[in-house]
Amino acid sequence: GNSVTQMEGPVTLSEEAFLTINCTYTATGYPSLFWYVQYPGEGLQLLLKATKADDKGSNKGFEATYRKETTSFHLEKGSVQVSDSAVYFCALSDPWRSQGNLIFGKGTKLSVKP
């Protein structure tokens, strides 16, 4: 079945460091891919998405490219800030699957130190 695998956290970085959070997926069909972010005490917010192969999603300095050949959607940011500290979830949505809209990875906690 469809699934999402994220790198284990937590990830601790210094401010202005480069961030990569790996995400790979297994899916039938042609899923859309998402990164959601959850700040402490809050619900999830969509960070970026890509709906087809080679699409690049970007928002707030974060980027991720839909790589069909490697079934990956790694999240990157060139220079992280303390305010980026949160839990990041990779997710996929198979538009032809009736069992639910999103399948989430386990989440990766990011802590950015000043």
Added chain:
Amino acid sequence: DTEVTQTPKHLVMGMTNKKSLKCEQHMGHRAMYWYKQKAKKPPELMFVYSYEKLSINESVPSRFSPECPNSSLLNLHLHALQPEDSALYLCASSRRRTNTGEATNEKLFFGSGTQLSVL
């Protein structure tokens, strides 16, 4: 208005209590969702409503009873819960699903959740 509003933010209840969680959105979205999130885990889908009709129930115990009184409101009625039901309950909405209830690529908007503790 791009918010999904959930009340209450925190709820403590005993195993014999009856309580309700409420969710509201005014974005004209026709799909609404309940997710359960345990600490340090990803959200797990519980229920999906599409055009005010229940389209997905992910084998959720009957002590959880969803209700969608109109297109803007979604409730989750709780009765005889167990301590293991303690979790963050998240409501979400999206613009639409297909008429057959199938998923689309629509973005989900999440509320901030209700942190539930069952004693």
